[in-house]
Amino acid sequence: MVVGTHRFGTKDALMYYNKFKPKKTTIVHWIDKNADRDVQLEEIEAINIS
Numbered sequence: 001m002v003v004g005t006h007r008f009g010t011k012d013a014l015m016y017y018n019k020f021k022p023k024k025t026t027i028v029h030w031i032d033k034n035a036d037r038d039v040q041l042e043e044i045e046a047i048n049i050s
Contacts, residue, residue: 008032011039016046025050 002017004010012030016022019041027048030039 008037008039012044015039015041016044020046022046022049 002010002013004013008030013028016026016028025048026046029045029047030043031045032039033043034040
């Protein structure tokens with residue numbers, strides 16, 4: 001299951017999941033580093049994998 005707190009959170013979670021296919025619960029964090037209001041994979045960070 002993929003859950004985001006808003007459309008950007010959902011998009012970053014889906015992008016991370018599609019790329020890395022984690023088997024455990026994973027919390028990801030996205031910061032819009034270039035202020036373009038679009039999620040890029042290099043802006044996503046896994047902050048908790050349990």
